[in-house]
Structure formats: C-alpha cells, structure tokens
Amino acid sequence: MSLAEKKQETMARHPFIAQFIDHSNSRDADGLPQWWSESRTDALQRLVTLDVPGPKDEEWKFLNLKSLYNATYLSEGAAATEADEAFVKERSIPEAKAATLVFSNGRFKPAASNVDGLGEGVRVTSWSELREAGDLDAVRDHVGIADFWEDDLFYNLNGANFEDGAVILVPRETVVEVPIHLLYVSDGSGERFAAHPRNVIVAGENAEVTVIEEYATSVDGEYFHNVVDEISLGANAEVRHVKVQRDSKEAQHVARNIITLESNSNYEATAVNLGAAFSRNDSYARFDGSSIECTLDGLVYIGGTQVSDTHTAIDHALPDSTSYQLQKVIVDDRAHSIFNGKIFVREDAQRIDSNQLNQNLLLSRRARVNTKPQLEIFADDVVCSHGATVGQLQDDQLFYLMTRGMDEERARSLLTYAFAAEVLEDIEVDSLRTRLEGLLMEQTTRN
Amino acid sequence: MLLEVKDLHVRAGDEPILKGVNLEVNAGEVHAIMGPNGSGKSTLAKVLAGHPAYEVTSGSLHFEGDDLSELDTDERARAGLFLAFQYPVEIPGVSNAQFMRQAYNERRKAQGKDELDPLQFDDHIRERMKIVDMDPKFLDRSVNVDFSGGEKKRNEILQMAVLEPTLAVLDETDSGLDIDALRTVAGGINSLSGEDNAVVLVTHYQRILDYVKPDYVHVMTDGQIVKSGDKQLAIDLEEHGYDWVTEEQGAA
Numbered sequence: 178m179s180l181a182e183k184k185q186e187t188m189a190r191h192p193f194i195a196q197f198i199d200h201s202n203s204r205d206a207d208g209l210p211q212w213w214s215e216s217r218t219d220a221l222q223r224l225v226t227l228d229v230p231g232p233k234d235e236e237w238k239f240l241n242l243k244s245l246y247n248a249t250y251l252s253e254g255a256a257a258t259e260a261d262e263a264f265v266k267e268r269s270i271p272e273a274k275a276a277t278l279v280f281s282n283g284r285f286k287p288a289a290s291n292v293d294g295l296g297e298g299v300r301v302t303s304w305s306e307l308r309e310a311g312d313l314d315a316v317r318d319h320v321g322i323a324d325f326w327e328d329d330l331f332y333n334l335n336g337a338n339f340e341d342g343a344v345i346l347v348p349r350e351t352v353v354e355v356p357i358h359l360l361y362v363s364d365g366s367g368e369r370f371a372a373h374p375r376n377v378i379v380a381g382e383n384a385e386v387t388v389i390e391e392y393a394t395s396v397d398g399e400y401f402h403n404v405v406d407e408i409s410l411g412a413n414a415e416v417r418h419v420k421v422q423r424d425s426k427e428a429q430h431v432a433r434n435i436i437t438l439e440s441n442s443n444y445e446a447t448a449v450n451l452g453a454a455f456s457r458n459d460s461y462a463r464f465d466g467s468s469i470e471c472t473l474d475g476l477v478y479i480g481g482t483q484v485s486d487t488h489t490a491i492d493h494a495l496p497d498s499t500s501y502q503l504q505k506v507i508v509d510d511r512a513h514s515i516f517n518g519k520i521f522v523r524e525d526a527q528r529i530d531s532n533q534l535n536q537n538l539l540l541s542r543r544a545r546v547n548t549k550p551q552l553e554i555f556a557d558d559v560v561c562s563h564g565a566t567v568g569q570l571q572d573d574q575l576f577y578l579m580t581r582g583m584d585e586e587r588a589r590s591l592l593t594y595a596f597a598a599e600v601l602e603d604i605e606v607d608s609l610r611t612r613l614e615g616l617l618m619e620q621t622t623r624n
Numbered sequence: 625m626l627l628e629v630k631d632l633h634v635r636a637g638d639e640p641i642l643k644g645v646n647l648e649v650n651a652g653e654v655h656a657i658m659g660p661n662g663s664g665k666s667t668l669a670k671v672l673a674g675h676p677a678y679e680v681t682s683g684s685l686h687f688e689g690d691d692l693s694e695l696d697t698d699e700r701a702r703a704g705l706f707l708a709f710q711y712p713v714e715i716p717g718v719s720n721a722q723f724m725r726q727a728y729n730e731r732r733k734a735q736g737k738d739e740l741d742p743l744q745f746d747d748h749i750r751e752r753m754k755i756v757d758m759d760p761k762f763l764d765r766s767v768n769v770d771f772s773g774g775e776k777k778r779n780e781i782l783q784m785a786v787l788e789p790t791l792a793v794l795d796e797t798d799s800g801l802d803i804d805a806l807r808t809v810a811g812g813i814n815s816l817s818g819e820d821n822a823v824v825l826v827t828h829y830q831r832i833l834d835y836v837k838p839d840y841v842h843v844m845t846d847g848q849i850v851k852s853g854d855k856q857l858a859i860d861l862e863e864h865g866y867d868w869v870t871e872e873q874g875a876a
Contacts, residue, residue: 574713576697577713577715578715579674579697579698580673580698580700580701581726581727581730582698582701582702582730582731583726583727583730584698585696588698591718591726595717595766598717599716
C-alpha cells in the first residue's frame with residue numbers, strides 16, 4: 178500500500194490523525210538536513226498505523242478525549258501572532274533576564290527574546306534560529322535518542338510536525354549561573370491551532386543549568402500544545418527543570434518528557450500543572466549509568482471541569498541510584514486527576530533507593546481522583562517506598578485554626594495552601610517560587 | 625461579668641454530657657474546674673469555643689454580655705475567648721510564625737488596630753516567647769509538627785501570650801508535663817493573668833494549682849458542677865480523691 182492509500186485509510190479511521198499528516202506534508206522541507214527529513218518520514222510512517230488512544234488502553238484509562246479528537250486545528254504556522262509585549266514583561270523572571278526565549282503560538286520570537294553573555298560555548302537558541310543559520314547539526318545527536326514512545330500517537334504527531342522549540346546546549350565543565358526561561362505565550366483569540374514544540378536540553382559532563390519552561394496564555398481560547406522535551410545529562414551533570422503549565426482553561430496540553438541520565442548526574446524536576454481543559458504530562462527517566470539522582474515532583478491544582486493526567490516512569494537499569502517523587506494534587510469542583518507513577522528496578526540495578534508519594538486533596542464532593550503507584554522490582558537489594566493518599570481537609574485542623582480567629586474560608590484556604598506549598602519549597606529561583614506561592618494563595622482564596 | 629453559664633445542657637450525638645452547668649467568671653479571677661475522667665469538664669471547655677461536635681440543648685452561654693450561641697468559633701476567638709487544647713493539632717506546611725501572625729492580625733483587626741507585617745511581628749513574638757522560655761527555632765517549624773508533648777503545651781501558652789485573650793480556657797494544659805515544664809507553663813499563665821482578664825483551668829490534678837493559685841475551685845462530676853469552694857477544696861480533693869465528693873453527694 179502506498180503512503181497516500183494508507184493516509185486514506187487513516188483518514189477514514191481517524192480524521193484527527195489525518196489532519197496532522199496533512200499539516201506535516203505541507204511543511205517546508207527546503208534545506209532540511211537529511212536526518213531531520215528521515216525522522217519526519219519515520220514519524221509519518223508510524224502515524225498511518227496508529228489509532229487514537231482511548232479508555233480501552235491501559236495508559237489512557239478514565240479519559241474521554243472527544244473534544245480533543247473531534248476538533249480541527251490550524252497548523253501553528255497559520256496562526257502566527259506577535260507576543261503581547263506587556264504580557265511578556267509581566268511574566269518575565271528577573272533572574273533570567275539574560276536568558277529568555279519567547280515563543281508565540283509555538284513560534285520563536287527573537288525580538289522578544291534575550292540571550293546574553295551566558296558563557297563560552299553555551300547555546301541557548303531555537304530550532305528556527307539554528308535552521309536559518311544552517312547550524313542544525315549542532316542538535317542532531319541529541320534528538321530521538323530514546324525510543325520509549327515510538328508507538329505513542331502524540332510523540333509521533335510531534336515528530337512529524339515540530340519545527341520550533343528551545344535548544345539549550347551546555348558544554349562540559351560549564352555552569353550556567355542564571356536560570357533560562359522558556360516562555361510559551363499563546364493567544365487563543367483566533368482560529369483553533371495546534372503547536373508542537375520540541376525542546377532539547379543537553380548538559381555535558383560536569384555541566385549545570387536551570388531551565389524554567391512556562392506555558393501561559395495572553396488571551397484565552399482553544400488551542401492544542403503537543404510538546405516533546407528531550408533532556409540529556411552527561412556524567413556528573415546537574416539539571417534543575419521547573420515546568421509551569423498555565424495554558425488557557427479551554428486549551429489542551431500534552432507533553433512527553435524524555436530524560437536520559439549518565440553516571441553521577443542529578444536531575445531535579447518540578448512540574449506545576451494549573452491550566453488547560455485537559456493536560457497530560459508524561460515523563461520517562463532512563464538511567465544509563467550508576468549513582469544517579471533523579472527527582473520528579475509535581476503539583477496539580479485543578480477545578481471546574483478540568484482534567485489532568487500525569488504518568489511517570491523511572492527506569493533504574495544500573496545500580497546505586499536514587500529517585501524521589503512527590504506528586505501533590507488538589508481537585509476542586511468537578512475536576513478529575515489521574516496519576517500513574519511507574520518505577521522499574523531492573524535485575525542489575527542493586528542498591529537502589531526509590532521513594533514515591535502521591536497525595537490527593539479533594540475539595541468538593543464531585544471531585545475525582547484516580548491514582549496508581551506502580552513498582553516493578555527485579556533486583557533483590559533495594560529500598561523502595563511508595564504510597565498514595567486521598568483525603569479532604571481535616572475537621573480538627575479547621576477547628577483549631579478557627580479557635581485562633583480565622584474564619585472558615587480563611588482556614589480552608591490556609592490548609593489548602595499548606596498542602597501544596599511543600600512542592601514549591603524546593604524551587605531555587607526566588608522570584609518564581611514567590612510568584613507561584615502567590616498564585617497558589619490567590620487560587621485557594623478564590624475557592 | 626466575663627462569662628455566665630446558666631443551666632447548660634449539652635449532648636454529643638444522642639448522648640447527654642453536660643446536665644445543667646452553672647458558672648460565673650469575673651475579670652481578675654482564676655477558676656479551676658476539676659473532676660474525674662468523663663465528668664464533662666473538657667466538653668465544657670470545647671463548648672465554650674464552639675466545637676461543632678456538641679449541641680447545646682438548653683441553657684445559655686454569655687461572654688461579656690453577648691450570647692455565644694450566636695457567634696461562630698472564629699468570632700468567639702476574635703472577641704477575646706481563647707481555648708488552649710488538651711491535644712494541640714498538628715498543621716504540616718504552615719509555619720508557627722505564619723500561623724501566629726495570622727491569628728494575631730485577625731484579633732488586631734477585630735480590635736480596630738493595625739496589622740503587623742512579618743518583620744514587626746517577628747520582634748513581637750520573640751519577646752513573647754521569653755514568657756514560656758521557647759527557642760525561636762520553633763517559629764520556622766510547622767505548627768506542632770514534631771513538637772514534644774511539653775513543647776506543644778508551651779506553644780499553646782505562647783498563643784495565649786500573643787493573642788492576649790480576655791478569657792482563657794486551658795484544657796488540661798498541665799497533663800503530660802514534667803515538673804520543669806509545668807513550672808514554666810504555670811509561670812507563663814501567671815504573668816498573663818491580670819485585672820482585666822480571667823483564666824479557667826480545666827484539670828484532673830491538683831498539681832498545677834501549687835503554681836497557679838485559683839480564686840475558685842469547682843468540682844464537676846457526671847455533667848454538673850457539684851461543689852465549689854476556694855483553693856482549700858483542691859487540697860481536700862488531693863487528699864480524699866474524687867470519690868469523696870461523689871459519696872458526699874450520694875449522702876446528701
């Protein structure tokens with residue numbers, strides 16, 4: 178069967194996939210290096226064989242994605258806008274003044290961005306800028322390096338369509354002193370669009386860098402962010418990664434994060450998911466060495482009819498590593514949160530220390546939580562703990578606060594804030610932490 | 625009069641617990657309410673604070689002339705009524721300093737005074753901590769989390785020192801304290817009681833009354849105050865036990 182015939186078949190099976198095959202085919206292939214063309218073709222080949230995942234698939238249980246699948250989208254190139262200057266200014270992070278990449282509806286905006294004096298050899302740029310400069314080979318070795326999502330629809334939609342996103346390359350023995358801020362601003366006032374950012378973060382041996390990846394909306398509306406992050410840490414490298422997802426509450430946000438870790442490296446991630454009608458955030462951490470430390474923390478705070486789904490997989494292949502995971506979830510109104518945390522400890526991975534805790538707070542009777550911590554251990558000398566709790570605010574705590582003069586609303590707000598704040602405590606960028614704490618306080622007070 | 629309790633009947637669920645309590649407390653007074661376990665003395669303390677588990681079925685409670693049944697727990701607190709808990713509640717994620725500043729500012733607002741910002745409050749609370757001999761390191765810790773029993777009780781008295789209530793009801797604040805901690809806590813209570821406020825000590829043992837001298841001692845059994853007197857009553861109780869009062873009641 179020819180590709181065109183297969184596309185016909187896919188079209189009949191699912192127009193959601195077919196439209197993104199169309200988007201891909203209409204993209205400019207001029208001057209694309211061969212490796213990129215090939216990876217795009219690979220993704221297209223797989224797309225024609227895939228179906229949209231649904232409730233029958235174990236990894237997609239509990240979800241109803243009709244509103245995502247039944248919509249049609251403009252390609253992000255057709256929805257280009259300039260970033261709202263005042264909005265960018267408002268969201269700027271003082272510490273990252275010298276290292277901010279701004280994207281508007283998925284496209285890099287050099288005029289709104291600023292990268293200055295980050296040290297020799299440090300590249301903080303975008304795919305579009307590298308392409309213009311004919312310098313794409315700089316990123317070649319760091320793309321498509323983990324095949325965990327080879328059969329995943331969204332990973333392949335991104336593979337067939339991505340044209341832009343951040344590229345951060347920190348050479349060996351280099352410490353980037355300031356945090357790097359990736360600000361994805363979306364304007365949802367136009368026709369519904371889909372963007373497929375591909376962010377690449379590479380820290381060489383002994384390198385250190387902090388990246389803040391933020392999704393924000395200047396004008397609410399329906400759009401679809403389909404993100405892939407590829408993050409590689411060389412031996413003894415350190416990467417701190419804070420993701421803040423505040424997409425429009427009418428938008429859809431799907432993200433795949435692939436992290437590969439070499440010996441003695443340390444990856445510390447905090448994912449804060451507040452926005453989007455539906456968000457799905459998956460992380461896969463592969464341990465390619467020993468004595469690695471990996472932290473995947475998360476905070477989800479949703480209300481209304483929002484749905485948020487977090488899937489993580491920490492894959493211990495070799496000995497002497499540590500992983501931590503604290504996932505806190507607050508669900509209000511009729512919102513629904515899903516969590517699945519997999520931890521694999523392979524046969525050769527002895528002396529692993531792995532901690533996982535998922536705590537859920539339900540603020541309303543109609544709020545819903547599904548949680549599934551999942552340990553799969555094939556080694557015998559390991560220390561692993563995992564747990565999940567689902568609860569409401571405690572009456573005795575409320576009473577205690579009220580006997581100290583706080584009214585019930587204030588007491589509820591303070592307890593909700595306290596539940597969530599633990600996840601934010603470890604964020605080292607002061608202004609970001611303060612801002613997120615303020616946001617949290619505001620949200621707890623509003624409810 | 626600060627507090628007036630008249631023929632108070634209270635139940636928890638279907639079970640009657642207080643069966644006609646009468647009590648009057650004036651400014652400048654220290655009252656001790658003593659009684660065996662299950663006599664209802666802790667229930668009385670909680671009912672004064674408006675605990676939702678208890679229902680007042682008849683009788684009345686007035687604080688500075690106001691009908692307490694019309695005030696929620698937080699309104700009672702802002703009006704100057706304070707309850708020190710027998711089992712102080714742990715609140716992970718809220719620092720002691722943040723908690724006390726909010727409580728303090730709620731009271732200040734109710735009094736029509738200016739709120740204190742974190743820096744001003746820090747000075748204020750460090751001063752107050754001396755009263756209960758508490759280490760300032762407890763300011764940064766989550767409220768009562770990983771506090772020893774004695775530290776929790778000191779923390780309650782610290783809150784009393786910060787909030788300066790008109791009426792402080794201390795529910796078995798002495799229980800579980802070693803002698804040094806008891807002295808410190810009692811010293812704190814003494815230094816905080818004055819002519820304009822009053823203290824009601826709910827206690828099982830006479831021990832704390834060696835340090836905090838009550839003007840009145842009341843004995844509670846089976847949901848009623850069955851005997852009142854001066855501090856000699858506490859000494860008699862210590863000598864003869866609660867059975868003595870019960871028997872005396874039975875004989876009467």
